Amino acid sequence: MSEKQKCKYWDKCFRKEKKHLETFLHPADEKKVNKVKKTDDDDSVKPSMRKEKTLELVDEEADVKPKTTLKKRKTHEISVYDDDTATAAEPPAKKAKKEQPMDTDDASAKKGKAAEPTQRRVKCQYWDKCYRKDKGHKKLYIHPGDPDEKQAAKAPAKGGKAKASEGIAGRTRTWARPKPLNRMDSVDSVDVGGFKLKRTGSNYECTCSSFTGIKNMGRPSNQKTCTHLMNYLGEEYERARCDLPEKGKKEKIPQHINVSVLLAHKYKEGETNPVNWWMSEKLDGVRAYWNGRCFYSRLGNAFFAPSWFTKDLPKDMHLDGELFGGRKKFQSTVSIVKTPEHQHWNKIVYHVFDAPHLEKEPFEKRMKAINDYFDTKKTDYAKVVKHEKCTGHDQIEKELKRIIALGGEGLMIRQPGSKYERTRSKTLLKIKKFHDAEAIVIGYEPSKSNPGLTGALWVKMANGKKFKVGSGLTNKDRRSPPKKGTIITYKFQEYSNSGTPRFPTYVGIRIDMTEPKDAEGVVTEGKDDE
Structure with a gap:
């Protein structure tokens, strides 16, 4: 026993497999060896008594367990492997959560055997x-x-809020989905x-108007549903199939969606x-x-x-503004807009000028809705943009001068009766x-009066x-100019x-574009400035 190599983790090792204990020395082994040596060196003790004391020490030390105090680790580290050739250089395992004592079996207790806990396993x-x-x-x-893998569907995952029936990405596993009421x-x-x-x-369809309405707009074809499908297949089944939140719970708002809007020439x-265009x-x-x-932005x-800003906006309409x-x-x-908790959101008003969900209807009908x-x-924080009929170019010049x-x-002028085209349109x-x-920032020109400030971009x-x-930059912009690569x-x-x-x-900074864009239809005039 004294020829064993000392375990690298010493009193922090918690490995119990026989091969490891036979190969490496631990605190309990060292104490046992010292006590046995002391008994052998005591000449006043008779051989028979020495043998009895040695046996008592062995029996006594059999109940001694090595300390298992482990420091908390950030990763799923393990020091136990199937390979019998594992060495002490292997990383220590993460300490398992201590289980609460369970009721023991009376029959096994009478026989002197330790009763095993009958706790239900979790994921x-x-x-x-x-x-x-x-x-x-x-x-x-x-x-x-x-x-008993299916049992994990009802047990909460350790250390997380997600259901055990959910996979790595949070989607419901097929075997854990409820069955439809009608096949x-x-x-x-x-x-x-x-x-x-x-x-x-895997696609379900219904001929009702709500199936092709706003609630399913932008959803994958295999995740569209309606009241009739929910009644026929079962609400629980449809919510799982379409990845909808449980009844009574709010659906998580995605940080990005696909958006196509009408753009102007x-x-x-x-x-x-x-003449007669809407101005x-x-x-x-x-x-x-x-x-x-x-x-959502154009991108x-x-x-x-804030919720108080949007509480009065329609939940069953798409708006452009x-x-x-x-x-x-x-x-x-x-x-303000790019900061969710900005204190000055009350200074912003949403000006509405179109209804994209009625894209096939004429502009007048969209504005009426x-x-x-x-x-x-x-x-308080939303209003409809006023449109008036244009009488001709003279009115445009007069109104433009006033604005x-x-x-x-x-x-902006819009063709009467035009549809909402999700592209750049001459309507x-x-x-x-x-x-x-739009241009992209590539460098800075120091200020001539104050080299510590930015004179131009x-x-x-x-x-x-x-x-x-250089023109248009405020003192704040000159102290902290837009970063390189900003549009x-x-x-x-x-x-x-x-x-x-x-x-x-x-x-200003353009937060809804990723590439520079030059102006269209500009006439080249004036002398060369180079």
């Missing part, structure tokens, strides 16, 4: 990623492939309440007759798509507005005195041309002969 928090092989762990926790075979159809239900593969005098102010805010639950990124903080306040509006809702629902004098950006035109475009256009933007919006009067913007002015 291992590491599930199919667990690589522990020791019997003690397997006795306490359920893993994939165990006979439908593939390519089968059933009449329910005057509507026809049909199944094709630039108005060119002489190309379009604006409104072009708001210099942040474009926001309301899907009944949350605001599909969520704007998490602008989160607007006021004229000449584009930068502060961006700062919007006005009908907001006429009955008075809101610019107020600090506005320009006008919607923008009218501005200045051109605007070096930016690059989509066509690769580089130029500086900014700038406005200018015209292009020089070299193709760079003349008199560019910084407008």
